[in-house]
Amino acid sequence: MKKRDSFNNKWGFILACIGSAVGMGNIWMFPTRVSMYGGGSYLIPYFIFVALIGFTGVIGEMSFGRATKSGPVDAFGYACETKNKRKLGEAIGFIPVLGALAMAIGYTVVMGWILKYMIGAFTGKALAPSDTEGFAASFGSMASAFGNNVWQIVALVIGIIILMFGVGRGIEKANKIMMPVFFILFAVLGIYVAFQPGAIEGYKYIFRVDPEAFADPKTWIFALGQAFFSLSIAGNGTLIYGSYLSDNEDIPAAAGRVALFDTIAAMLAALVIIPAMATTGAQLNQGGPGLMFIFLPALFKSMPGGYIVAIIFFVAVFMAGLSSLINLYEAPIATIQEKLHLGRKASCAIIAAIALVVSICIQGIVSGWMDILSIYICPLGAGLAGIMFFWVCGKKYVETQVNTGRDKKFTDKFYPICKYIFCPVCFLVLILGIVLGGIG
Template identity: 30%
Template sequence: MTNVRDSFHSRIGFILAAAGSAIGLGNIWGFPTQAANNGGGAFLFVYLLVTLLLALPALYAEIYIGNQAQKNPVSALGDACSHFSEGIGRKAGIIGLCGAIMMLSFYTIVAGWMLAHTLSSMAELAGMTQASAWLANSSTERNILFTPIFIFLGAAIIHQGVNAGIERWSARLMPILLVMLIGLIIYILQQPGADKGLEVYLIPDFARVTDPELIISAMGQAFFSLSIGVGGMMVYGSYMQKDKDMGKLVLSITALDTGIAFLAGLLIIPALFVAEHAGLDVFQDNQLIGEGQLIFHILPALFDSMGTIGLIVSSGFFLLLSIAALTSTISSTEVPVAYMVEDKGFSRKKATWLVSIIVLCSSGLLIAFFDALFGAVIRVLTTILQPLSCLFYFIVVGWLWKRGNKLRDVSLQKDRKWLALWGNYLRYVCPVLLTVVFVNVAILN
């Protein structure tokens, strides 16, 4: 049976879906934590710089491969590498597909935490104190309940297809996320202590911008923030009309993603200083206490100190994070679904639910052996698999892919000089930059 490929029906639908893929917990959770621990404004300055120099070209390379092939990542990389070795390209695509499953296995657990905290605040407002406490406290039972809920929320959207599911729901969820984020920022900035947080966040200490650890942290965050290296952006690019203003689309996605990360810092870093002003212990030796537990301990304590209005703000904040997590999991789920539909002949519905069951089993394994596996899976994905996948994309675009690759078409470059410059930047500069990042991150870890 021949499957007719679905597609995005509008430019804005593609931008919102791709931005939704990039905008997730890495922006709203990871970026503010990294900024708070690495000099605030200095980190923001370096982050913006490396996003422009490295993350944006990496995003372009991934989307460009998918858009030119009009196929899922496994087939797209196979076609691009056919002159050299189609098998190597397809194997790289399979590795990216496995990376998407790995990302989903831990991401859905964390997303379940966000959903549980949303309901916890609502339960507290309703006077259900015992239920609220159970929802707010981490436990295996809570993970077993909420992880499947989140997996099947994503599946319910994915199985509807690209236009009816991904595009339609991204167009609904992304504006809601933006409105909620701005509303929370306005509220937090009116609280005592927020002005100190603004100063730390917006005024860089340029003496710190050459700190190697800060630079590496900013590079890693920029790379992870844009959700590059697991094929999600490649498959989204394949659903967009070929050669449809790729450069402008990638700039729009990067600008929206970076803007949300900036706004998240504008919310959370002032909130930390509001919490400190309220008497909570937030920093120790200029580092956040608990770091990764920032979202689940420090901010809830701040919200609790605000009384009833704090519970309303808390439910809105965790609902915001739940929406961000959902838009990110959709793209990662689409990677194996597209492969099974196009290469293996599954119906979209069957592929979606089969992938969801695989993710559920993978998440269950992490829940069962949480202490041993959870952190290890995240480290392997973010510090090894994603950087290597993206390095491979640069090598494909710059060196291995010849037939149909406009970035290496000499006849086109005679009339469009910028094409030659951009192609050479992706070919020579980006692999060197990314190799340096990868090596240094490996050393630090």
């Protein structure tokens, strides 16, 4: 039997998981929500939910993957095999796998935008429009149906080439470069922004504590949604990365580091974007693609050294996006390998062909595409993985897997918290997303 690919060391795995977690949610959503929902009053519940999800769902998915040494389909199948229902488990396991593929396809469209703006930052074209309306028109043209084919294909090819090299030589090596570069570049931007006139008002805005915000349910709901989606639990990417992990690794410690660095990334984004907006007296109430491709480029153009700032920003964003993209594609690629018994390159080629066709066709509707996935499929996948691991596999199995590689036993409270709090929270996120039109 061919030896399963794996990460070469602990930090390779951790950086890959950080890469999967650090993405557009940290950059174009987190700063906006900090701004809109009370600054420090939002950060407190956000930190609470990061701790809850990091030390339940993230540990659970990593442990489930490592225990079964497989992706979601075979992992779910193994869980249900204990009840003589393996085929049912495998069928359910295709839900998070197809969700990962669909999310990756949508993310490919976004990566095409980012790549175009990154190259445009070097050539000057990204900052060419004269005003906000010009930036909006430029983005609207790019984000329309078939409006960015070439750069989108290039972004997909870059991601697939990395994936073709496998886990140790591809995913791990790429993240060992991309994640340090991302953090260094955003730290540089943070220092630069700190010296701009008016930036202090942005810091005051971030760390203000508004007692009324604590009483607003939306503060807590959107903090939960941000933490949930930022940590990339969906029954696919974190689970598949866990499957490549050695039995010698301490998963709770690794999960803690992933949650910590994901939070640092989100805070760095807030500490760059909110004070930068404050230098112009603008209040940050626009999130999503509009923030990144319209308002921030317009802001960069007005700043001293704005062209350099734009280059640094879009290179860092490209690194964060690419690391998330390869994580999303890994689960479907691994599933092709496992179920069809194909080689790595052939599996990558099949997924790339599907992604190429579908991503080109959804350019004009990608926003609605991603909304459906984040509202329905991601929390459902996380909830199903939680049920399989914590409810179906049972306490003894879970505690054995979580404590593998540890010097001392993890807390006895882990299992009941996961079973009776984390699993219901997944379905709460699903329900709240449906009711409110998305909270991630």
